Amino acid sequence: MQGLSPTAAGVAFLARPGRPAVVARSLAELVGPRHGVVELPVRLMWSADRAFDLADPDDLLWMYENVLRESTRGDDLRRLIDGETLRRVWPLLNLPRGVRQAWESRHHCLRAA
Incomplete structure (x- = not known):
């Protein structure tokens, strides 16, 4: 799990029972798209409708929620999520x-938001 951590301080926070949440070590490494339409891979979104228009605020939130919840790979986070x-x-x-706890314990700026 190079470049990412399932924990912030040795304590695993679970995305779902039996699976730790995956968290980027740095928000700066998250260089995903800011514009356009993004299609998620099936491993992150099982629905037939996996395309998200980032200009649509609801689509953006729905995509980020799915990626943060379902990711098991740091590459997915880096490729699909934009830190800013x-x-x-x-x-x-x-x-x-x-x-939420996993990300906020590693990235205190999110907790302040």
Whole structure:
């Protein structure tokens, strides 16, 4: 798990029972798209409709929620999430408690948001 951590301080926060949340070590490494339409891979979104228009605020939130909840790979986080956008929308995201705790314990700026 190079470049990412399932924990902030040795404590695993769960995205769902039995699976730790995956967290980027740095928000700066998150260089995903800020514009356009993004199609998520099936491993992150099982629905047939996996395309998200980032100009649509609801689509953006729904995509980020799915990626943060379902990611098991740091590459997915780096490729699909933008660090500045994540900081901006963080308070609006509907995330499992374990995912929110994992990200906020590693990235204190999100907790302040």
